[in-house]
Amino acid sequence: NAGVTQTPKFQVLKTGQSMTLQCAQDMNHNSMYWYRQDPGMGLRLIYYSASEGTTDKGEVPNGYNVSRLNKREFSLRLESAAPSQTSVYFCASSEARNIQYFGAGTRLSVL
Amino acid sequence: DQQVKQNSPSLSVQEGRISILNCDYTNSMFDYFLWYKKYPAEGPTFLISISSIKDKNEDGRFTVFLNKSAKHLSLHIVPSQPGDSAVYFCAASEGGSYIPTFGRGTSLIVHP
Numbered sequence: 377n378a379g380v381t382q383t384p385k386f387q388v389l390k391t392g393q394s395m396t397l398q399c400a401q402d403m404n405h406n407s408m409y410w411y412r413q414d415p416g417m418g419l420r421l422i423y424y425s426a427s428e429g430t431t432d433k434g435e436v437p438n439g440y441n442v443s444r445l446n447k448r449e450f451s452l453r454l455e456s457a458a459p460s461q462t463s464v465y466f467c468a469s470s471e472a473r474n475i476q477y478f479g480a481g482t483r484l485s486v487l
Numbered sequence: 488d489q490q491v492k493q494n495s496p497s498l499s500v501q502e503g504r505i506s507i508l509n510c511d512y513t514n515s516m517f518d519y520f521l522w523y524k525k526y527p528a529e530g531p532t533f534l535i536s537i538s539s540i541k542d543k544n545e546d547g548r549f550t551v552f553l554n555k556s557a558k559h560l561s562l563h564i565v566p567s568q569p570g571d572s573a574v575y576f577c578a579a580s581e582g583g584s585y586i587p588t589f590g591r592g593t594s595l596i597v598h599p
Contacts, residue, residue: 380530407585409586416496416591417591418493418576418589418590418591418592419531419576419589420589421586424586426585434586466530466531468530470585474519474521474536474578474580474584474585474587475521475533475536476523476531476533476587477533478530478531478532479530480528480529480530481528481529481530
């Protein structure tokens with residue numbers, strides 16, 4: 377049982393480059409989320425998708441876009457990467473109230 | 488303003504002793520609380536939760552206590568083991584929301 381799978385695990389970008397972080401879950405969960413984790417800042421919600429076909433902004437959405445491709449997949453896109461987006465990104469999914477299952481993370485550096 | 492606060496960034500405990508991790512919240516509408524554990528280079532994993540209708544929930548070595556009047560919850564680990572060394576996140580949500588608010592985490596180190 378793979379759970380939540382994130383790709384890539386590591387990425388280095390130059391300022392201004394774009395990229396898409398991929399996330400897929402095999403637990404048939406309705407809700408999916410993207411978080412970023414920065415030192416001393418905990419987990420901050422970027423975007424979430426309550427169900428297939430819907431997406432909503434979280435606490436820190438600026439500079440990001442998302443796509444809920446289907447029930448399994450939820451991608452996060454950086455159109456023009458900035459050094460401030462250097463972070464570790466986590467995707468999560470949930471069904472039962474609030475218990476989220478997280479992927480292993482994508483470590484992104486923007487130079 | 489942080490609605491969920493973990494005021495101790497780190498905690499060091501001897502193996503076999505009790506670890507107590509604390510969490511305070513400001514939103515009186517929060518009615519469901521969770522603890523997640525995170526090892527380096529891994530995603531957080533759910534550890535234990537508690538509903539506001541309870542004041543205690545126990546799962547093996549882990550117990551969460553909720554004091555609603557003080558808007559405070561704590562996670563007790565007894566006995567602590569070196570494998571418990573990780574970052575622990577407190578999270579809270581309100582009503583029908585499925586979006587928890589996370590604290591900034593406490594790094595627990597259990598020394599052999």
